[in-house]
Amino acid sequence: MEFLxxxxxxxxxxxxxxxxxxxxxxxxxxxxxGLSPTMxxxxxxxxxxxxxxxxxxxxxxxxxxSTVAGGAVSAILLKIxxxxxxxxxxxxxxxxxxxxxxxxxxxxxxxxxxxxxxxGVLLLIFLTPVLAKWALAFGPSHLFWLAILGVTVIxxxxxxxxxxxxxxxxxxxxxxxxxxxxxxxxxxxxxxxAVAGGINVIPALxxxxxxxxxxxxxxxxxxxxxxxxxxxxxxxxxxxxxxxASRGRALTIGTITGSIIGLIPGVGGQIAGLVAYDQxxxxxxxSRKFGTGHPEGVIAAESANNAMVGxxxxxxxTLSIPxxxxxxxxxxxxxxxxxxxxxDLFDNYPDVAWTFINSMLxxxxxxxxxxxxxxxxxxxxxxxxxNVMAAVVLGLAVFGxxxxxxxxxxxxxxxxxxxxxxxxxxxxxxxxxxxxxxILGPIAEANFIQGSMIANATSSVGQYFFTGALNLxxxxxxxxxxxxxxxxxxxxxxxxxxDEAVAKEEALS
Amino acid sequence: xxxxPRTQHIIASGIVAGVGLAVAYVSYTQQPxxxxxxxxxxxxVFVVLALWTFGKAxxxxxxxxxxxxxxxxxxxxxxxxxxxxxxxxAAKGLGFYTATTLAFFILVSLYDPAPHGQMRSWIRRxxxxxxxxxxxxxxxxxVLNVFTPREIFF
Numbered sequence: 001m002e003f004l005x006x007x008x009x010x011x012x013x014x015x016x017x018x019x020x021x022x023x024x025x026x027x028x029x030x031x032x033x034g035l036s037p038t039m040x041x042x043x044x045x046x047x048x049x050x051x052x053x054x055x056x057x058x059x060x061x062x063x064x065x066s067t068v069a070g071g072a073v074s075a076i077l078l079k080i081x082x083x084x085x086x087x088x089x090x091x092x093x094x095x096x097x098x099x100x101x102x103x104x105x106x107x108x109x110x111x112x113x114x115x116x117x118x119x120g121v122l123l124l125i126f127l128t129p130v131l132a133k134w135a136l137a138f139g140p141s142h143l144f145w146l147a148i149l150g151v152t153v154i155x156x157x158x159x160x161x162x163x164x165x166x167x168x169x170x171x172x173x174x175x176x177x178x179x180x181x182x183x184x185x186x187x188x189x190x191x192x193x194a195v196a197g198g199i200n201v202i203p204a205l206x207x208x209x210x211x212x213x214x215x216x217x218x219x220x221x222x223x224x225x226x227x228x229x230x231x232x233x234x235x236x237x238x239x240x241x242x243x244x245a246s247r248g249r250a251l252t253i254g255t256i257t258g259s260i261i262g263l264i265p266g267v268g269g270q271i272a273g274l275v276a277y278d279q280x281x282x283x284x285x286x287s288r289k290f291g292t293g294h295p296e297g298v299i300a301a302e303s304a305n306n307a308m309v310g311x312x313x314x315x316x317x318t319l320s321i322p323x324x325x326x327x328x329x330x331x332x333x334x335x336x337x338x339x340x341x342x343x344d345l346f347d348n349y350p351d352v353a354w355t356f357i358n359s360m361l362x363x364x365x366x367x368x369x370x371x372x373x374x375x376x377x378x379x380x381x382x383x384x385x386x387n388v389m390a391a392v393v394l395g396l397a398v399f400g401x402x403x404x405x406x407x408x409x410x411x412x413x414x415x416x417x418x419x420x421x422x423x424x425x426x427x428x429x430x431x432x433x434x435x436x437x438x439i440l441g442p443i444a445e446a447n448f449i450q451g452s453m454i455a456n457a458t459s460s461v462g463q464y465f466f467t468g469a470l471n472l473x474x475x476x477x478x479x480x481x482x483x484x485x486x487x488x489x490x491x492x493x494x495x496x497x498x499d500e501a502v503a504k505e506e507a508l509s
Numbered sequence: 510x511x512x513x514p515r516t517q518h519i520i521a522s523g524i525v526a527g528v529g530l531a532v533a534y535v536s537y538t539q540q541p542x543x544x545x546x547x548x549x550x551x552x553x554v555f556v557v558l559a560l561w562t563f564g565k566a567x568x569x570x571x572x573x574x575x576x577x578x579x580x581x582x583x584x585x586x587x588x589x590x591x592x593x594x595x596x597x598x599a600a601k602g603l604g605f606y607t608a609t610t611l612a613f614f615i616l617v618s619l620y621d622p623a624p625h626g627q628m629r630s631w632i633r634r635x636x637x638x639x640x641x642x643x644x645x646x647x648x649x650x651x652v653l654n655v656f657t658p659r660e661i662f663f
Contacts, residue, residue: 415597
């Protein structure tokens, strides 16, 4: 119950103000199609430089939580998911809005998000310290395999091609080695002055997530956004509360599915929402109503994608292995303050860790309260034309990257990586494994070198890295995750026509 | 295989394979070799996967990635050129705020669905640009105290 000691820190005027700004801003950003939670958090990082570590994390955590929930606004009112996590919400949410039940759908969505989100953060609160103690038993070989696991799981699960996902992870791992070697001081792959000091993670993250989105907006040309905003009529909140309580099955399925999926590295909110929706539909006696504006569809999808948020941070805070791209961005936010998460985070920085986690708990409630009021405004903001959005994001990306170290080199790296990533994405490569490779590369290398030294002094490298229950378990998970993804890919291709595959890719891009 | 010309996939995967081979070459030849143990490990996997992808592209068996249509390329080109000139030359050459303001105005105007012949739409774009400049200046110069290159202008 240590977290209770730090609850007061969330309610200092400045911290609470940041929480409010992060929540309301996140709701609006989340409702804007094209601004994913990861990109929103990456663009916010430069604004945390001047803040204390806990304050910066409060802002980033609030933005993460509320962008996921805010995406439901445009999913329901515009039929455009604000983020991939809200795809399942459009299925019933927009139909409800078309029937004149937009307010009801929004209320159900925010209430379900809050229930799922609170449950997810409670899991984070109670699981993290236990796992952190367990993580103390991890040696260099285990941490090396964990880092590789992080890259391979995301590489194999994130995209539609396992080989290209893993290849993206390799590119990220290679980029992480650019610069000076830590032990020998040797120059590695320094092909331009801008990368002499290595590739700074924050500009790289901004570039990899923001620039492809900017170019995607360019690709639409001078097209007018023709989505119609459906009006939001009044609906008593008490009724919505009763309805959420009476639809316990969908809420439970969504919350539990989201929490479990959040714990698995690499499986994001999009999967959580879709799996919860599917399970809820299968187990519901009213399964035929799903897709026709059934409230259970909204409740299951939204409770799942917010329940995923808390558990997705467990591997980051205990093992310093970010389980998702957004967690990787949050790791970047920690690193700029000199805080390296891991098993000793709760011993060395309990105030930072607990204030951050507690703020996410409070943020879930604030998100629910403000979400209901901000929804109308957010839907209007979601209609900001592409040309303005692209120019704003580009400007923020340039200033944000520059302000990390006041270096033009970082801006060049941001632009080069972002432009390259756009073209790679068009050919089936994915940013998420590349980012994970870039972040986990130094962890993998440091532990590989350390493990090799220990192995040379005690046994052989093969014996040190490939024996022991924990090593073998981690290797087995790496192999199984890749094998499972290959099997799923082959299976999907067997049952998918060419036209369906092209349509699916177009929809996802 | 998507209907895109196979050449696009061959070029893209060829570039990736080329990078992979270059990384492998440097990793296996550069000294001190102890500093390249981990890069060698990555480069080996990198090259195998990249050549596999390239081989599939050459054989026309690429299953994912819709590539770029001629229309998308035409749409992207002006914006990308403005963005790259802004980042790689104007930001340092003209000054950060001047370059950002110019780039914002050009991009907003280039991609604005509103007709380019209307005075009203130009005034709207100018007001938007002024608003954007004010917000960026307030945020980065006043609140965050970021010292940006001033160069010829501001």
